[in-house]
Amino acid sequence: MVNRIYLKAPEFVKVRQLIDELLGEGLEPASISAHAARKPRGDDLPVELIVHRTWERALIDGGVLGALFASPITAALWLIGDGLLGVLVLVLGAGVGGAFAALRARIANRDIAPQFAALRRGELLIVATVDHAAIGGIEDRIKERHPEVVVLGTDPAGTPPFP
Incomplete structure (x- = not known):
């Protein structure tokens, strides 16, 4: 054992x-x-x-990465004239990326959290x-x-x- x-x-x-x-x-x-x-x-x-990484740092890093992944969709939506939907997609991408990274960091660090x-x-x-x-x-x-x-x-x- x-x-x-x-x-x-x-x-x-x-x-x-x-x-x-x-x-x-x-x-x-x-x-x-x-x-x-x-x-x-x-x-x-x-x-x-x-x-x-702290939970806060993971949230920020993940948000930036999520926004980067959403930016091509945002650019395409702006080109077709729907800028408001493009901004919404960008914000949603940042939110999802940040939440995923923060949750992943919290789970990965659980054993040494104290x-x-x-x-x-x-x-x-x-x-x-x-x-x-x-x-x-x-x-x-x-x-x-x-x-x-x-x-x-x-x-x-x-x-x-x-x-």
Whole structure:
């Protein structure tokens, strides 16, 4: 049986050290991911770095993309003389694109949602999928070697499991 453990680190350099140690303990690179709100400089991680967009940023990006996809239809409608319908199509395209992107971002980020505030502050999150029996040992070693790293355990909110 495998579980995910969540670690919150204050800076990118610390994330790099933690990932190197986890890889040294025999974890596969595919079982570790790092999460950040923005792409850090010097991004040379041997694992996947996931840069999360906020819900608001996804809404804006999706709206712009939706409007771009709707613009050829809008242009065609303007050419045939129906500018009002063209504007309506453009606004509808932006709305649909924005809503789709925001919903997609919310679903994709659901597992680390409790740590969004920390990501916005610039902290980084490491998610490692490990064998259930190894969780305690890995957490203890990280707490001993890196007191500045917050070990959230198997819950991204950091709450202890129900007894």
